[in-house]
Amino acid sequence: xxxxxxxxxxxxxxxxxxxxxxxxGLLLTITALFAVTFFLFRSFSAHRADLAQRxxxxxxxxxxAGKPDEAITALRTALVYAxxxxxxxxxxxxxxEQTNRPEEAEESYQYLTGLWTADPGYGPINLQLARLxxxxxxxxxxxxxxxxxxxxxxxxxxxxxRAAVRLELAQYLIxxxxxxxxxxxxxxxxxxxxxxxxxxxxxxxLLEQAIAAGDAETYYRRALQAAKxxxxxRDAARDAIARIEAAQAAAAVAxxxxxxxxxxxxPAAQTMGAR
Amino acid sequence: xxxxxxAGESTGVEGAKSAARxxxxxxxxxxxxxxxxxxxxxxxxxxxxxxxxxxxSVLLLGSSPQPHQARxxxxxxxxxxxxxxxxxxxxxxxxxxxxNQTKAALYVNNGYISSRTVIGKFxxxxxxxxxxxxxxxxxxxxxxxxxxxxxxxxxxGLSRARLRVFAPIGAxxxxxxxxxxxxxxxxxxIEEVIGNWSAAVLGSIVLAxxxxxxxxxxxxxxxxMFRIPPVNLVDPRELLAYAVLGVVGxxxxxxxxxxxxxxxxxxxxxxxxxxxxxxxxxxxxxGCIGYFGLPQVMGAGYEAIDAAMHAQFAWKVLLLLALFxxxxxxxxxxxxxxxxxxxxxxxxxxxxxxxVGSLExxxxxxxxxxxxxxxxxxxxxxxxxxxxxxxxxxxFMAMEVSQSYSIxxxxxxxxxxxxxxxxxxxxxxxxxxxxxxxxxxxxSMEERRExxxxxxxxxxxxxxxxxxxxxxxxxxxxxxxxxxxxxxxxGPAILVQCSDHLWYAATRxxxxxxxxxxxxxxLFTAQQTLEDRLGAERTPVLFPDLPLDAxxxxxxxWPLLPVTNRAVRAALExxxxxxxxxxxxxxx
Numbered sequence: 001x002x003x004x005x006x007x008x009x010x011x012x013x014x015x016x017x018x019x020x021x022x023x024x025g026l027l028l029t030i031t032a033l034f035a036v037t038f039f040l041f042r043s044f045s046a047h048r049a050d051l052a053q054r055x056x057x058x059x060x061x062x063x064x065a066g067k068p069d070e071a072i073t074a075l076r077t078a079l080v081y082a083x084x085x086x087x088x089x090x091x092x093x094x095x096x097e098q099t100n101r102p103e104e105a106e107e108s109y110q111y112l113t114g115l116w117t118a119d120p121g122y123g124p125i126n127l128q129l130a131r132l133x134x135x136x137x138x139x140x141x142x143x144x145x146x147x148x149x150x151x152x153x154x155x156x157x158x159x160x161x162r163a164a165v166r167l168e169l170a171q172y173l174i175x176x177x178x179x180x181x182x183x184x185x186x187x188x189x190x191x192x193x194x195x196x197x198x199x200x201x202x203x204x205x206l207l208e209q210a211i212a213a214g215d216a217e218t219y220y221r222r223a224l225q226a227a228k229x230x231x232x233x234r235d236a237a238r239d240a241i242a243r244i245e246a247a248q249a250a251a252a253v254a255x256x257x258x259x260x261x262x263x264x265x266x267p268a269a270q271t272m273g274a275r
Numbered sequence: 276x277x278x279x280x281x282a283g284e285s286t287g288v289e290g291a292k293s294a295a296r297x298x299x300x301x302x303x304x305x306x307x308x309x310x311x312x313x314x315x316x317x318x319x320x321x322x323x324x325x326x327x328x329x330x331x332s333v334l335l336l337g338s339s340p341q342p343h344q345a346r347x348x349x350x351x352x353x354x355x356x357x358x359x360x361x362x363x364x365x366x367x368x369x370x371x372x373x374x375n376q377t378k379a380a381l382y383v384n385n386g387y388i389s390s391r392t393v394i395g396k397f398x399x400x401x402x403x404x405x406x407x408x409x410x411x412x413x414x415x416x417x418x419x420x421x422x423x424x425x426x427x428x429x430x431x432g433l434s435r436a437r438l439r440v441f442a443p444i445g446a447x448x449x450x451x452x453x454x455x456x457x458x459x460x461x462x463x464x465i466e467e468v469i470g471n472w473s474a475a476v477l478g479s480i481v482l483a484x485x486x487x488x489x490x491x492x493x494x495x496x497x498x499x500m501f502r503i504p505p506v507n508l509v510d511p512r513e514l515l516a517y518a519v520l521g522v523v524g525x526x527x528x529x530x531x532x533x534x535x536x537x538x539x540x541x542x543x544x545x546x547x548x549x550x551x552x553x554x555x556x557x558x559x560x561x562g563c564i565g566y567f568g569l570p571q572v573m574g575a576g577y578e579a580i581d582a583a584m585h586a587q588f589a590w591k592v593l594l595l596l597a598l599f600x601x602x603x604x605x606x607x608x609x610x611x612x613x614x615x616x617x618x619x620x621x622x623x624x625x626x627x628x629x630x631v632g633s634l635e636x637x638x639x640x641x642x643x644x645x646x647x648x649x650x651x652x653x654x655x656x657x658x659x660x661x662x663x664x665x666x667x668x669x670x671f672m673a674m675e676v677s678q679s680y681s682i683x684x685x686x687x688x689x690x691x692x693x694x695x696x697x698x699x700x701x702x703x704x705x706x707x708x709x710x711x712x713x714x715x716x717x718x719s720m721e722e723r724r725e726x727x728x729x730x731x732x733x734x735x736x737x738x739x740x741x742x743x744x745x746x747x748x749x750x751x752x753x754x755x756x757x758x759x760x761x762x763x764x765x766g767p768a769i770l771v772q773c774s775d776h777l778w779y780a781a782t783r784x785x786x787x788x789x790x791x792x793x794x795x796x797x798l799f800t801a802q803q804t805l806e807d808r809l810g811a812e813r814t815p816v817l818f819p820d821l822p823l824d825a826x827x828x829x830x831x832x833w834p835l836l837p838v839t840n841r842a843v844r845a846a847l848e849x850x851x852x853x854x855x856x857x858x859x860x861x862x863x
Contacts (some may be wrong), residue, residue, distance in 0.1 A: 015301060022431055026312050033319045037326075041494050044326050051338050076587070077339035080578040084502055092587075107589050110633070110647065114586035117646045118504045 052082035059091060068098035086122070089115055093128050097135070108132060123152030127165055139176055143169065163189050167202060174209050182210045190219060197226040197233050204240060217244045302437050309427055309441070310479040314448040314486025316427075317420035321412075321452035321487065322494045324397055324419065328412055331405025332574055340407075340570040347407065347565040347573070351558030354406030358399050358612055359554045366395025372410075372608070372615045373400075373418030375710050377446050378468055378717045382820060383842045386425055386438035393422030396613060403554070403612045407573035409561050409603035411618020413453040417464075420449020420487070435732070439820075440476055443468045444483045451484035452491040454617075455500045459672035460484050466665050467706065470718055499676045501581050504648035506679045513645055514688055517653055520631045521689035524657030525696025527627055531601050531620075531662055532701050536708045538609040543712070550611065557610035561603045571596055572603045575618040580655075583629040584648040590637060593630030597623050616705075620662050621655045628654015645685075652677055653685050660690035661697035664704035715842050731826060732819035734859035735838050735849035740766035742847075745773035745806030749793040752805040756786070767852050768835035773806045776845040777813040778837040819848050823859060826851050 059074035075092040079085060093115070096108030112129045119125060130145035146169040154161045166189040173182035190203045204219035220240040227233030335350045362370055369392055370376070380388045400415040424445025428438050443464050451460035461477075461484050469476065508514075542553055564572050571579035583593060604619035632650025635642065652673055659669035673686040703711070710717045741759040743752050756769065769786055771779040781789075789808055815829050817838045826836050830853040840846040 019301070019305065019431065023308070023312075025430075026316075026427065030312070030315055030319070033316065037319050037323050037494070040326060041322065044330060047333075048329075051333070055339065073339065073341060076582070079582075081338075083578075083581055089585075103589055107587070110586040110589075114504060114584075114647055117648075118502075118585075 048081045052078050052085070055081065056085070056088050056091075059088065059095070063091060063095050063098070066098075068095040071095035072099070072104075086119075086124070090124050090128055093132075097132055105132075105135070109136065120148070121152050123149045123154040123158060123161065123165070126152050127168075130169075134172060139172075142172065146172065159192070159194070163192050163194075163199070166192070167206065170206050170210070174206065179210045179212075183207065183212050183215070186210060186212075187215065190215075195222060195226060197223050197230070197237075200226060201237065201240070208244070213244050213248060217241060217248075220244065302433055305431060305433070306437065306440075306479050307482060309424075309431065310444055310482040311486045313420070313424045313427055313441070313445045314451075314483035315490055316423050317416075317445055317448035317483070318452040318487035318490025320397065320419055320423065321416045321449055322491055324401060324416060325412055325453070327397070327401040328405045328575070331401055332407075335406050336570075336573070340565065340573065342566060342568045342570060344566070344570075347570060348559060348562040351407040351562040351573070352555045353558075354402055354408070355555030355558035355610070355612065356552075358403050358408075359551045361395065361399050362554075362611065362613065363551060366391060366399060368392030369395030369399050369613045370611060371613060371709075373414035373416075373613075374467065374615075375706055375713070375715075375717070377418050377421045377442060378706075378710070379713075379715055379842070380421065380425065381439055381442050381468065382717050383715065383840070385435050386428070386440070386442040388418070388422040388425040388442065390422070390426055393419055393426070396422070400613045400615075403607075403614050404574055406558065407561060407565065408554075408558055408607040408612050408614060409572055409574070409576075409600060409619055410607050410612060410614020410616070411575045411621075412615060413450060413617035414615025415613065416449040416453035416615075417446045417468075418449070420445040420447070420452070420483075424448070424483075436730075440479075444476070444479045447480045448483035448487035452487040454672075455488060455491055455495065455498075456672060456675045457481075457484040457488045458675050459668050462671055463665055463668040466668055467663070499678065500577070501584055501652075501676060503652060503677045503679075504584065504646045506646065506649040506652065506677050506682045508645065508649075508681050508685060510642075512642060514685060516632070516635045516639075516642060516645075517650075517685040517689045518692055519635070520628055520650065520654055521657055521692030522696065523627055523631055524624060524654060524689065525661050525693035525700075527597065527601070527623060528658055528661035528693060528697045529700050531605070531623065531658075532697070532705050532708070534601060534605040535608060535705065536712075538605055539709070540712050542609050542611070553610035554607075554612040557606040557612060560606050564599050564603055569596060569599050572600045572622075576600065576622040577618065580622055580625040580651070583625050584651045586629070586633075586647045588626075588629070590630050590633035593626045593633060597626035597630060600626065616663070620658045623662075624655035624658030625651040626654070628652065628657065649677075649682060649685070652682060653689050656686045657689045657693040661693035662705060664694070664697070664706070666690055666694050716844075717841065729823040729859060730819065731817055731821050731823055731838050731851060732848070734823055734826075734851050734855040735819060736851065736855055737849055738770070738837075738847050740835060740850065741769045743769060743771045743805060745771045745779065745804060745809070747805055748802050749790060749805055749808055750802075753790045753793075756790075766835075768833070770835070770837055770847075770850070771805060771809060772845065773809075773813060775813075777816065778839070778847075779806065779809050779812070780814050780833045780835045780837065781809065782834055816844065817851075823856060826856055827853075830856075 055074045055078035059071045059078055062068070062071035062074055072092065072095045075088050075095060078088045079092065082088070093108050093112045096104045096111060099105070109132050112125060112132060115125050116129055126145045126149035130142045130149060133142035133145055146165060149165045150162050150169070166185050170182045170185040170189065173179075173185060186203055186207050190200075200219045200223035204216045204223060207213075207216035207219060220237050224234060224237035224241065227237055335354070336346060337344065340347060368376070368389060373396065376392075377388070380386060396415050396418050400410070400412065404410050404412055421442040422445065424441045425438065428441040433441065446468055447460050447464040450463060451457040454460050461480050464480060465477070542550070545553070561573060579596065582588060583596075588596070600619055600623050604616070604623075607614065608616065629647045629651040631654070632645065632647050636647070656669040656673040659672060660666040663669075669690050670683065670686050673682050674680060741756060743755055747755065766783075768780040768782055771781060773779060793803070793808070814833050814836055817826060817836055818841050819838055820841075829836055835850050835852050837850055838848045840848055
C-alpha cells in the first residue's frame with residue numbers, strides 16, 4: 001500500500017487503534033481460555049486423585065486378603081494417578097515380594113533399591129529392604145538396612161516404629177546366633193520404647209532367648225507393674241518371673257551341686273596323690 | 276517530466292519509505308509482545324490437549340487397562356475409523372506428526388497454518404492417542420503452537436517475512452509446554468525447524484517458550500516430566516556400560532527408521548478405500564499387543580517410562596516393551612493416524628536404557644553401579660539423538676529433565692555413539708525421509724541457511740514472458756510463440772518448461788536462430804522437440820525463500836531466472852531479472 005507523507009499520521013493512528021483492539025481481543029481470549037482450562041483442570045485433578053485413592057484402597061485390601069497379584073495391579077494403577085505416593089510404593093514392593101515368584105522377588109528388590117536410591121534416609125524403605133535382604137539371605141546387608149531404618153526418618157516422629165524395628169533386628173540377630181549384639185539392641189530398645197505391658201513382655205521374652213535372664217526378669221517386673229489392673233496380664237508376668245526365678249534357682253542348685261562335686265573331687269584327689 | 280511531477284513522485288517514494296519504516300518498527304515492537312501472547316495461549320491449549328488425552332484414555336480404555344480386556348481390541352480400531360474419516364473429509368491438514376507439517380508451513384506456505392488444522396490436530400490427535408494408538412502429544416503440540424502463532428500474526432496483519440518467523444516461535448512454545456522443558460524445546464526448534472540462529476528470533480522464541488512453560492507449570496506443577504531418581508556416575512568405568520547402551524540405541528533407532536521408512540510408503544500406495552481403513556487396522560493390531568500382554572505400549576506411555584525409571588519392570592519385560600513399541604508406533608504412524616513420534620521415541624529409549632542397565636547390573640553388579648533411572652534417561656537421549664537426529668537437543672533434554680550435570684558425560688558418550696551409528700547406516704534422517712515421501716523438499720537441519728535480509732520473493736515479479744513447452748516440436752513451439760505476438764518481443768527471455776520439471780530461459784535471438792535453423796533444415800530436425808534442440812543445460816532451481824544474492828551468479832549466463840515452488844518444482848512462483856534484483860537492493 002502506498003502512503004503519502006500526509007497520510008502517514010492517519011495511517012499510524014489507524015494501526016495503533018487496530019493493534020490495541022487486537023491486543024484487547026487477545027487478552028479476552030486468554031482470560032476465557034484460562035477460565036475454561038482452570039475449571040476443567042480442577043475437575044480433572046479431582047478425578048485423578050479419586051482414582052488414585054480408589055485403586056490404592058483396592059490394593060491394600062487385596063494385599064490384606066493375600067492376593068498379591070491383584071494388589072500389584074491395583075497399586076501400580078494407583079501410582080499412575082498419584083506418582084510418588086510413598087505408602088503405595090512400599091505396598092507395591094511388599095506385594096511384589098509376596099508373590100513368592102523369583103522374578104517378582106527380583107523386581108521387588110530392584111524396585112526397593114530404586115526407591116532407596118531416591119530417598120536413602122527414609123525408614124520404611126530401609127525396613128522393607130532389610131526384610132527382603134533377610135529373605136535373600138544377605139545377613140550383613142539386612143542388618144545394615146535395619147540399622148538404617150532405625151536411624152532413618154519416619155512420619156510422625158517414629159518412636160514406636162524405631163523400637164519395633166530394633167526388636168525385629170534383635171530377633172534376627174538371635175536367629176543369627178549373635179546373642180551379644182541382640183542383647184545390646186534389646187537393652188537400647190527397652191530404654192527407648194514406651195513402657196507398655198506388651199512391649200516389656202516382648203523385650204523380656206527376647207532377652208530370655210538372648211540368654212540374659214537377669215535383664216529379662218527386670219522387664220517382666222516392669223510388665224507386672226504396667227499390668228496392675230489386668231489379672232490375666234499380671235498372671236502372665238508373674239508366671240514369666242516365676243519361670244525365670246525357677247530357672248535361676250535351678251541354675252543356682254546346679255552350680256552348687258557342681259561346686260560340691262568339685263570340692264569332693266579335690267580332697268579325694270589329694271588323698272590319692274598322697275598315697 | 277515537469278517539476279511538479281518530479282516533486283509528486285518524490286513525495287510518493289518518501290511516503291512509501293516512511294510507511295515501510297513505520298511498518299517495520301511496529302512489527303519489531305509487536306513481535307516480543309505477541310511472543311508472550313503466543314506462549315500463554317499455546318501453554319493453555321497444550322494443557323487442555325494433554326488433559327483431553329488423559330480423560331479420553333480413562334473414558335475409552337478404563338482407568339486401569341489390563342491384558343485380556345476386550346475393549347483394548349475394539350476401541351483403538353473404532354477410533355481409527357473415526358480418525359480416518361475426520362482426516363479425509365474434515366481436517367486434511369491434521370495428518371502426520373506435526374513437525375514436518377510445521378516445516379512445510381514455514382517453507383512452502385509462508386508460515387500459514389489454518390485454524391481448521393489447529394482444531395483438527397487437537398481433536399484428532401487427542402482421540403487417537405487417548406484411544407491407545409502408539410503416538411505422542413509433543414509433535415502435535417508443536418504444530419498447535421505454530422498454528423496459534425500463525426493465527427495471531429495474521430490477525431495483526433504482519434508481513435510475510437514476519438509470518439514465517441512467527442510459526443517457529445509458536446512451535447517452540449507448544450513443544451516447551453508439552454515437554455515442560457523450555458531449553459530443549461528452544462533447541463529443538465532451532466535445530467530441526469528453523470535451522471539457524473537468529474538473535475531476533477531467538478529472543479522471541481525464548482519469551483514464548485518460557486511463557487508457555489510458566490502456564491503449563493501453573494497447572495501441572497514444577498516437577499519435571501518424569502520423576503528422575505538421583506543420577507550419579509560413581510565409577511568412570513561405568514562409561515563402558517553407557518557406551519554399550521549407545522550401540523544398542525543406535526541399532527534400535529536404525530530398525531525403527533527402516534521400519535517406518537518402509538511401511539509408510541507401502542501403505543500410502545494402497546487404494547484410497549483401503550487407506551481409509553488403515554488407522555482402524557493399525558489400532559486393532561496395537562490393541563492386540565495390549566490385549567495379549569503389553570498394554571503399556573498403548574498411548575503415549577509416560578506412566579510406563581516412569582515405572583521403568585523406578586525399576587518396576589524386569590529386564591526381559593523392558594526389552595519386550597521396547598521392541599513392541601517400535602512395532603506399535605510403526606503401525607500407528609504409518610497408517611496416517613495423526614500423532615507424534617517424540618513420546619514413542621522416549622519410551623523406546625527409556626525401556627532400552629533401563630533394560631540394558633538392568634541386564635548389566637544383573638550380570639556385572641560391580642561394574643554398572645548407576646541407578647536404573649540414569650540408564651533410562653540416557654537411553655531416552657540416545658534414541659532422541661539417533662532417531663530424531665537432534666544430538667544437541669538430546670543432551671540438553673537429559674540435563675534439563677534430570678536437573679543434573681553429572682548425567683552429561685554418559686549422555687554425550689552414548690548419544691555420540693548412537694548418532695554416529697545411525698548416521699552412518701541411515702544417512703537420511705527420519706524427518707527428511709518422511710518429507711521426501713510426501714514429495715516435499717524441505718531444508719534439513721544439515722541445510723542450515725544464513726538468513727539474509729532480502730529474499731528472492733522480495734524481487735520476484737509475476738510471470739509476464741511467454742512460456743513454451745519443451746516437449747513441443749520446434750515447429751509447434753514457433754507457432755506458439757507467434758501466438759504471443761508483440762508480447763513476446765518486449766521481454767528479456769522466453770521460458771521453456773522441460774519435461775524433467777526444470778526450466779530453460781532462452782533469449783529471443785537464441786530462439787529465433789534455433790527456429791530458423793529448423794525451418795531451413797530437413798523434416799527430422801523440424802520434428803525434434805524444443806528441449807532436445809536446447810540441449811541438457813537448464814536454468815538453476817531457485818525458490819522464493821532463498822537469499823536474494825543467490826540469483827546473482829547466474830545472470831551472466833541467463834537473462835531471466837524462473838523461481839519455482841518447493842513442493843511442486845514445475846510450478847512457477849515468478850521470475851527475477853538482474854534489473855529486478857538490483858532494483859530491490861536499491862530500494863532496501
